[in-house]
Amino acid sequence: MYYSSNFYIFDDKKPRECKVRNYQKEDFAELINIQAECFPPPFPTELWWSKDQLENHVTIFPEGAICVEVEGKLAGSLTYLCIAYNEEEHEHTWSEITADGYITTHSKDGNALYVVDNSIRPAYRSLGLGKIMMQAMYQIVIDKKLDRLIGGGRMPGYRKYADELSPEEYVSQVVAGEKKDPVITFLMSCGRMPVCVLNDYLEDxxxxxxxxxxxxxNPFK
Structure with missing residues (x-):
């Protein structure tokens, strides 16, 4: 199923044409540039997408390779795969579940969509594109009759409080609104609910x- 949706977003009351679609081979170079802008050092550069990984994304599960354009310019991307999710077995790493980003772990008979990566160019982050792409994934969960969308969200605000709070305590305070985390708070605003803390999930x-x-x-399951 090819995904394509055209609509307008508003930038300071000015409408701008926007499109969410599946990314293709001709987008690879720009997708890597987006990764570099979104995850500058000290984030490990080896964790940016490579052309081989992107080739796997569009070959193994092309439905899971999503990007967003604003007036024809690529502004962000979102990648996911299907997994067989067991609610009783939470512990995993990003590397294990995504096969180091090559998504050879994709299961066509899986019961859940798993978020591999969500990246929006800094210059476009005030436009709500992350939420728009998340909504596209929710639509796909419903269309494919899957149980849920799930994924590990970074908690980049934690480092500031690590000497005084455990990861679980930090997350509890973010959920309670006592602290704001750039990623967790955003995901909550998109309708995502915290399940548990994952330790040693990703080099970050x-x-x-x-x-x-x-x-x-999925509210219809």
């Missing part, structure tokens, strides 16, 4: 390698 200095497993359940 700001999050001290922690992440929060966050889900959105």
């Amino acid at each position: 200095e700001d999050s001290l390698n922690h992440a929060v497993l966050m889900e959105w359940k």
Whole structure:
């Protein structure tokens, strides 16, 4: 199923034409540039997408390769795969579940969509594009009759409080509105619910390698 949706977004009351679609081979170079803008050092550069990984995305599960354009310019991307999710077995790493981003772990008979990556260019982050792409994934969860959307969300605000709070305590305070985290708070605003903290999830200095497993359940299941 090819995904394509055209609409307008508003930038300071000015309408701008926007499109969410599946990304293609001709988008690869720009997608890598987006990764570099979104995840500058100290984020490990080896974790940016490579052309081989992107080739797998559009070959193994092309439905899971999504990008967003604003007036014809690529502004962000979102990648996911299908997994067989067991609610009783939470512990995993990003590397394990995504096969180091090559998504050879994709299961065509899986019961959940798993978010591999969500990247919006800094210059476009005030336009709500992250939420728009998340809504596209929710539509796909419903269309494919899957149980949920799930994925590990970084917690980059945690480093500032690591000396005084455990990861779980930090997440509890973010959920309670006592603290604001750039990623967790955003995902909550998109309708995602925290499930648990994942330790050693991804090499990420700001999050001290922690992440929060966050889900959105299909309301029609």
